[in-house]
Amino acid sequence: MDIERVFSGVAVTLEVIGAVAMIAGFVVAVVLSVRSLRRDEGGATAFATLRNTLGSAILLGLEILVAADLIRTITSKPSITDALILGIVVLIRTILSMSIQIEIEGVLPWRRALLTSGGQLMGHAVAADARASRAHAARADEPGP
Numbered sequence: 001m002d003i004e005r006v007f008s009g010v011a012v013t014l015e016v017i018g019a020v021a022m023i024a025g026f027v028v029a030v031v032l033s034v035r036s037l038r039r040d041e042g043g044a045t046a047f048a049t050l051r052n053t054l055g056s057a058i059l060l061g062l063e064i065l066v067a068a069d070l071i072r073t074i075t076s077k078p079s080i081t082d083a084l085i086l087g088i089v090v091l092i093r094t095i096l097s098m099s100i101q102i103e104i105e106g107v108l109p110w111r112r113a114l115l116t117s118g119g120q121l122m123g124h125a126v127a128a129d130a131r132a133s134r135a136h137a138a139r140a141d142e143p144g145p
Helices: 003-038 043-075 080-105 118-141
Strands: none
Touching (some): 003 043, 003 118, 043 080
């Protein structure tokens, strides 16, 4: 069995997973934003939800794509050109990740008390939406005056 071909397949699989994470994150972001609007939380809250959740999905996808690039590069026949290309791609994706993270959290990544990944941020957004939905449902079930 050709090990290079196996790892190339793993890298392609990770690239697909990264792209799917971003696409699924977009869908989740839109759904959460629409649900926020339906709960009459206002356009600013819906936009913030959309922006933060979509940013989190992009962060998650970028993290997976960087892993795919690393696997592809270290398992192929190494060359200086491949190493330079990987370095540039990782640098660009790291800068994108950091700028998205700063936009979402409003703080520099190295100043955060706890490290959070894009997946964790997306999970927090889904949990916050579930709490808001339960609260909205509870208000709707209360008898009116």
